[in-house]
Amino acid sequence: MAVAIVGGGPAGLMAAEVLASAGVQVDVYDAMPSVGRKFLLAGKGGLNLTHSEAPEAFGARYGARREVIDSMLREFGGPELRAWAQGLGVSTFVGSSGRVFPLDLKAAPLLRAWLHRLRGLGVRFHQRHRCVGWAVDERGDSANVLAFDSPRGAITVQADAVLLALGGASWSRLGSDGAWVPWLAARGADVASLRPSNCGFDVAHADAAGLMQPGWSEHLRSRHAGAPVKNVALRCAGPGGREFEQAGEFVITEGGVEGSLVYAASSTLRDALAQQGHAHALIDLLPARSAEWVLRELMHPRGSRSLATHLKSRLGIDGVKAALLHELAPREVMADARQLATAIKSLPLHVSAPRPIDEAISTAGGVRFEALDDGLMIKLLPGVFCAGEMLDWEAPTGGYLLTACFASGVRAARGVLGLIGQTPVAH
Numbered sequence: 001m002a003v004a005i006v007g008g009g010p011a012g013l014m015a016a017e018v019l020a021s022a023g024v025q026v027d028v029y030d031a032m033p034s035v036g037r038k039f040l041l042a043g044k045g046g047l048n049l050t051h052s053e054a055p056e057a058f059g060a061r062y063g064a065r066r067e068v069i070d071s072m073l074r075e076f077g078g079p080e081l082r083a084w085a086q087g088l089g090v091s092t093f094v095g096s097s098g099r100v101f102p103l104d105l106k107a108a109p110l111l112r113a114w115l116h117r118l119r120g121l122g123v124r125f126h127q128r129h130r131c132v133g134w135a136v137d138e139r140g141d142s143a144n145v146l147a148f149d150s151p152r153g154a155i156t157v158q159a160d161a162v163l164l165a166l167g168g169a170s171w172s173r174l175g176s177d178g179a180w181v182p183w184l185a186a187r188g189a190d191v192a193s194l195r196p197s198n199c200g201f202d203v204a205h206a207d208a209a210g211l212m213q214p215g216w217s218e219h220l221r222s223r224h225a226g227a228p229v230k231n232v233a234l235r236c237a238g239p240g241g242r243e244f245e246q247a248g249e250f251v252i253t254e255g256g257v258e259g260s261l262v263y264a265a266s267s268t269l270r271d272a273l274a275q276q277g278h279a280h281a282l283i284d285l286l287p288a289r290s291a292e293w294v295l296r297e298l299m300h301p302r303g304s305r306s307l308a309t310h311l312k313s314r315l316g317i318d319g320v321k322a323a324l325l326h327e328l329a330p331r332e333v334m335a336d337a338r339q340l341a342t343a344i345k346s347l348p349l350h351v352s353a354p355r356p357i358d359e360a361i362s363t364a365g366g367v368r369f370e371a372l373d374d375g376l377m378i379k380l381l382p383g384v385f386c387a388g389e390m391l392d393w394e395a396p397t398g399g400y401l402l403t404a405c406f407a408s409g410v411r412a413a414r415g416v417l418g419l420i421g422q423t424p425v426a427h
């Protein structure tokens with residue numbers, strides 16, 4: 001029994017481990033010169049492996065796909081992931097936000113130990129093998145015969161089962177480029193279009209004449225691009241009555257916004273843009289203060305002091321927050337205490353487009369679960385399984401992305417074992 005896994009990211013490698021542990025011969029093919037490149041990148045900013053929150057709240061992070069992802073997390077969720085890392089000699093800790101990280105925050109030691117274990121289990125790695133779709137064998141049967149561009153030229157690979165873990169379509173230079181969509185869709189697999197998730201946005205602002213202009217004013221861009229906007233809250237609404245409201249921080253970019261709070265709001269903003277062609281978020285510059293407090297402070301006599309000094313001394317609004325207020329609130333609003341108080345608590349930020357998918361942290365869309373059986377096999381393509389970010393789910397950052405990739409790798413591998421009548425080894 002031989003299984004070909006295409007894609008050596010977290011999902012494909014976890015599937016390889018489950019299969020090889022059950023005694024299956026596993027060959028992992030990857031387009032890149034080494035596997036796990038995005039996983040290593042994730043480790044650059046501190047590898048957020050999973051989250052410590054209770055299953056109920058954890059599952060809710062997967063929105064419309066909650067039920068199906070929940071069922072996978074019950075088999076291999078956060079606690080199992082932490083135990084697995086521990087088994088590789090990597091202890092984890094829970095950060096103040098509840099996020100779970102390796103003690104040294106890095107991905108490289110974990111990946112190194114993992115690959116060592118996989119090689120020990122007999123997994124064979126074939127780097128620089130880019131799958132370009134299906135090939136046809138001598139019987140004219142093609143579901144499990146894949147075509148690859150390899151250092152040896154064009155080759156075909158036949159396996160008893162194929163497990164695709166090709167990732168989404170962001171950071172294509174690390175290998176996941178979404179090029180699989182047309183060849184999988186051509187075989188009848190139902191694929192929802194790939195869209196940026198956990199992404200930044202371009203913005204628009206009104207100029208002095210009140211006309212909307214792309215990006216920021218030259219003044220704001222030149223002085224504040226790259227600046228973090230801390231201790232704020234964002235509110236926005238999406239299709240179907242979806243509401244988003246969260247406190248946190250974001251970053252001003254050359255022509256828009258990015259950072260954790262914007263990523264958290266990104267699916268709501270992206271879907272609102274797709275449906276209406278325009279969208280806006282309301283920024284609360286002082287989420288810890290009530291509207292009444294803000295108005296009271298604004299109404300406080302300021303004598304000969306400038307508005308800027310008043311905002312700074314009485315409300316603590318200065319720097320990039322003051323610049324945003326001037327950028328986004330019309331002149332007449334700035335001149336009226338009541339309107340200004342409202343603006344400080346709900347400053348409208350117009351977003352014009354999500355940043356390109358290649359810049360996103362993750363990808364929404366992919367192979368729809370309705371096209372898959374419980375073991376993540378494509379119903380129309382018996383013997384072909386899918387796992388990881390190439391499936392149609394999305395989640396915020398916080399460890400939820402990797403957890404679902406690992407969990408779906410386990411589920412798909414067990415699906416393969418079910419197909420070939422083997423039982424998984426306890427994992």
Ligand SMILES: Cc1cc2nc3c(=O)[nH]c(=O)nc-3n(C[C@H](O)[C@H](O)[C@H](O)COP(=O)(O)OP(=O)(O)OC[C@H]3O[C@@H](n4cnc5c(N)ncnc54)[C@H](O)[C@@H]3O)c2cc1C
Pocket residue numbers: 006007008009010011012029030031032035036037038039041042043046047048049050129130131132165166167168170171174175176177178179180360361362387388389390398399400401402403405
């Ligand atoms: C900057 C950044 C930071 C992140 N930080 C975190 C974090 O801290 N926590 C978290 O939970 N998530 C994080 N993520 C998301 C997480 O890394 C991904 O969700 C995860 O790597 C997806 O795993 P995967 O196995 O599905 O796909 P990938 O990791 O993308 O792996 C897919 C593999 O398939 C290969 N491949 C693609 N097409 C082909 C082909 N045609 N032929 C052969 N091989 C192919 C690719 O080379 C790649 O190796 C981060 C992402 C980014 C971009």
